[in-house]
Amino acid sequence: MPYDPSAFPPFAVTVDLVVLTVRRHALCALAVRRGEPPFQGRWALPGGFVRADEDLAQAAARELAEETGLRAHDPSVPVQDNGAHLEQLATYGDPKRDPRMRVVSVAHLALAPDLPAPRAGGDASNARWAPVDELLQQGGYGRDGEPVAPLAFDHAQILADGVERARSKIEYSSLATAFCPTEFTVGELRRVYEAVWGVALDPRNFHRKVTGTPGFLVPTGGTTTRQGGRPAQLFRAGGATLLNPPMLRPEV
Amino acid sequence: MPYDPSAFPPFAVTVDLVVLTVRRHALCALAVRRGEPPFQGRWALPGGFVRADEDLAQAAARELAEETGLRAHDPSVPVQDNGAHLEQLATYGDPKRDPRMRVVSVAHLALAPDLPAPRAGGDASNARWAPVDELLQQGGYGRDGEPVAPLAFDHAQILADGVERARSKIEYSSLATAFCPTEFTVGELRRVYEAVWGVALDPRNFHRKVTGTPGFLVPTGGTTTRQGGRPAQLFRAGGATLLNPPMLRPEV
DNA sequence: GATCATAGTCGTCTGCTTGACGATAAACAC
DNA sequence: GTGTTTATCGTCAAGCAGACGACTATGATC
Secondary structure (H helix, E strand, C coil): CCCCCCCCCCEEEEEEEEEEEEEEEEEEEEECCCCCCCCCEEEEEHHHCCCCCCHHHHHHHHHHHHHHCEEECCCCCCCCCCCCEEEEEECCCCCCCCCCCEEEEEEEEECCCCCCCCCCCHHHHHHEEHHHHHHHHHCCECCCCCCCCCCCCCCHHHHHHHHHHHHHHHHHHHHHHHHHHCCCCCCHHHHHHHHHHCCCCCCHHHHHHHHCCCCCCCCCEEEEECCCCCEEEEEEEEECCCCCCCCCCCCC | CCCCCCCCCCEEEEEEEEEEECCCEEEEEEEEEEECCCCCCCCCCEEECCCCCCCCHHHHHHHHHHHHHHEEEECCCCCCCCCCEEECCCEEEECCCCCCCCCCEEEEEECCCCCCCCCCCCCCEEEEEEHHHHHEEECCCCCCCECCCCCCHHHHHHHHHHHHHHHHHHHHCHHHHHHHHCEECCCHHHHHHHHHHHCCCHHHHEEEEEECCCCCCCEEEEEEECCCCEEEEEEEEECCCCCCCCCCCCCC
């Protein structure tokens, strides 16, 4: 294993982002349209090169800010204010994943509350929140009936891995609150779980579970009626990051 | 995000391996002694450069074979024969992690049954199985009383992350069987959990749990008495990879 | 203002899993 | 045989989850 500088092949290193949010009861991911070949005109995950003096997490946070305006949290700090949760997902390095050169991409996963509208270099038509189901279906048709092209590069795989990570992680952590605004109701949190898992949950058992787990939610004292119906208590995310026992995802 | 070939800084990409096994009731990791600067003479994780035409998983499997002679499993296939479990762990890319140049390391985690003896280029004194507690304690003294130097580079962090991954993953998957030979007893599997978690488990409850989880263990029909005491049934790992409900790690 | 629809919150009951631990079984050493 | 070790089965109580009834507090509709 000598580190002879002439003995190793050079790589380009990028970060790609799986930015997830919940909009209109659906789990959505941020997609940007590629403006140049390869895969010109196709949708892709946002990302970019890691700079020479930058850590991987810094690069991911910078890209996230550039694409969405979101600040990333320090991962060691519990979810708070309107920053996004950001964590490393996995690294993809197939020699043929980019037809032009050898690129290793360190994918990151970001979870954000519902945001107004994406901006990508100021051009709204080149960035959008798309339901992950729509982005992942291969060769199907979108909700508007137009044919859906698969994501560029290996981004479908990266997105699928990110979604799976998010689905499993909200089971045993308090990460689902990262999809919520600073103050939220139990019902809003439940709708997050329902959107991410794609299932219906019993409101009564869910309420018992989340309010009974110490440190998960702290009441702010306020109430809201923005969902209609009886006013609901408002909560903030508590300090607990791990849920024990976990939230159980219903079978199949 | 233009892909102008002159616009990105070149990186070296390596794979580093956290190879874990259980020896004499202790969780051990493979360490190799560095033969050259920086950190010459210090212990480090095995690893090496990713080749120009190689996938990351291939590079990790190649390094694993070079260091231990182990073949890696296809991760989609359940644990079987004496191959090792191999999975990607995380990627480390701090600009200063290698003092000579910009190196991004894609760390992998391997779990192996107890092996005869490590070989690193045929020189046994340059590779060893060391208890992870010993490798991770900073500036302490080893079991033989000699001072322990911390691992080279950021390998202590990588090792800690790998150990934590293994500890949590055996909770909800059948991965603990990767530490066992092809055929093993419930008691041997229990001692794996005890070594990895560093706790004592009730043999009766453990037996009930693992034999009661469908698909976890399949009896081979044979028995063995190699542990002394009453002969124990032999099992192979079953097809199940996920344990539901999980194996619970005792509180603190 | 009465009624209805909607969403939130509190309780109850039942079954399953766990943790603690008693008891028995089958080998070996002496 | 006696003691030691390890394996295996059984029992019991506590805790938690799923199913679901009941009640509350809003806004919408008649």
